[in-house]
Structures are given as structure tokens and as C-alpha cells.
Amino acid sequence: MATDALSRVFAALADPTRRDMVARLSEGDATVSQLAEPYRMTLQAVYKHLRVLEDAGLVSRPRGPQPRPVRLEIEALDLMDTWIERHRDRVERRYRRLDAVLAEMKRDEHEEDHGGGHRGRPDAAGHPGDS
Amino acid sequence: MATDALSRVFAALADPTRRDMVARLSEGDATVSQLAEPYRMTLQAVYKHLRVLEDAGLVSRPRGPQPRPVRLEIEALDLMDTWIERHRDRVERRYRRLDAVLAEMKRDEHEEDHGGGHRGRPDAAGHPGDS
């Protein structure tokens, strides 16, 4: 399902347990069993969560001898951050533009239809494309 | 599953279709059918996606007569943003601290190895307060 990277990251963080793991890892590396210790679930379940985080690129684990530590990777966080900021900014710009339009409309406003205003949509050329 | 707000927001954005809807809504409000038009899925499916976004607080729809427009709400984005920044910062601080420790160790390298840098277990004490 999570074919694309962004989806994987968002999905990974959609689970409270996984977010908690990330939170703890942000304080320092840990091994699987250390990570598992606070939870009342099986170690295998924790391992599965870890795999999800790893597939999302949120976490890396230097392969090598036994106690393979788990380390947080922030690049994935940046990925999300970029996406969020882009759209937040767009909305805010739009709000400012809309305020202007509203102010202008106020001058023309004289019709009154009860229940809901009926404001002209500034159109939406709608370019699909997640990019 | 999504008992808590943050989980709902992350989960909502874990789907490419939903992210695309958010992207388009960031350009301007739209009705359900307008939103549905670009996709090759049923209108009902789109409506379901919309419900998910709404439950996550990412979208609001002024109730009233006919063409109930869908509007993006940025507060939910802020919620995620806060979470992400908090942990990103923690990791970065930790990196800096670690660099310092490393640098100091380098200096002591030819000193007597006397109870060296006690780098160790973050240990439990886990306060799973995700907040």
C-alpha cells in the first residue's frame, strides 16, 4: 500500500507506539530489547514496528555483531516537514489573498440570502500532482 | 484505532489520494464532487476520504444548504509540525552534544584511561507521555 516514501513515513508515525519509540530514540540509540522493555507487548511485535520505521527510513541499524543498536534518521522527518510547510504556506497565502477579495466584495455586497453567504470562488485551476 | 488526535492526522496524510486532496484544497475550497472529479474512484470513496480528513481536523465543512464546500484547516498541520520539530531538535542537540564529547575524548586520548566518558544507557524511566 505504502508505495511511496512520504506515505510510508506518515503511516509509520500514525501509530502511538511507533511515535513513542521515535521520541525515545531522539534521546539516544537503543537496542531492540531496550526499546521493547517499556511496552506490554511481545518483543516480536516491537520488532515489527521497528521494521516499519526502518522501511520508512526513519531509523537505521548498523549491521554488525549482536547488539545492533537502533538509530534515528532525521532525513525522513525533513521530508514530511517540507511537505507540510509547502501546503501550510499555500493556505496562508491564499488567506491573505482572500482577505483582499473579501474586502473588495464588501463594497459590492448588497444581496442577502439567508442561511449562507455565497462567495465567488476565485477558481481553482487545480493542478493535481503531489509534488 | 486512531484514538488520539495526532495519530488521526498522521494516518489521514498517509494516503496519497488524501494528500492530493489536501494539496488541491490548499489552492482553494471545493465541493465533494469537484474534489472527486480527477480520480477514477467512486464519489462515495472520495466522500469517505473526506470523512477521514474531517475526523483528523484537517478539513471543515460549514454545514448548511446545498453545496457544502470543503475547507482546509491548518491547525492540524501545526500539530504535526510541532511534534516533528520537537524531535528533530532533540536529535540535533544530541548530535551536537555527542560531537562535543567526541572532541573531548580526542583530547584525552593520550591521557590515562581513568573512568572514561560514561556514555551509556539512556535507561528506562520512560515517561510515555507522547504529548
Next chain:
DNA sequence: CCCTTCGTCAACCCTTCGGTTGAAAGCGCT
């Protein structure tokens, strides 16, 4: 009035997910 369109609900597939149990590797120790 009827009819159409839009929005919404409900029932039902099928796949993914979170979790479990059970068993197998790896590697460290004595």
C-alpha cells in the same frame, strides 16, 4: 409535480496491520 444531481448512509469484499505464538538462527561466554 417529476426528475436529476449532489451528498450521505449502509452493507459487503479483500487487503493490510497490529499483535500473538512457535521456532530458528547469530553471537558471547565458560
Next chain:
DNA sequence: AGCGCTTTCAACCGAAGGGTTGACGAAGGG
């Protein structure tokens, strides 16, 4: 070697997700 600990795989189960079809209520236009 053998014990013990950590890490991993595989099969299974119940619940949630994404999608479909079918039907229904509420405006708007002839």
C-alpha cells in the same frame, strides 16, 4: 561443545482501511 541472550522469520487471527454497489434524503430546474 553447550548454554543463554538477542534478533529474526513464519503462520495465524481479529480488527481496521480502501474500495465497490445499492439505496435514500434533500435542493434546483424543467
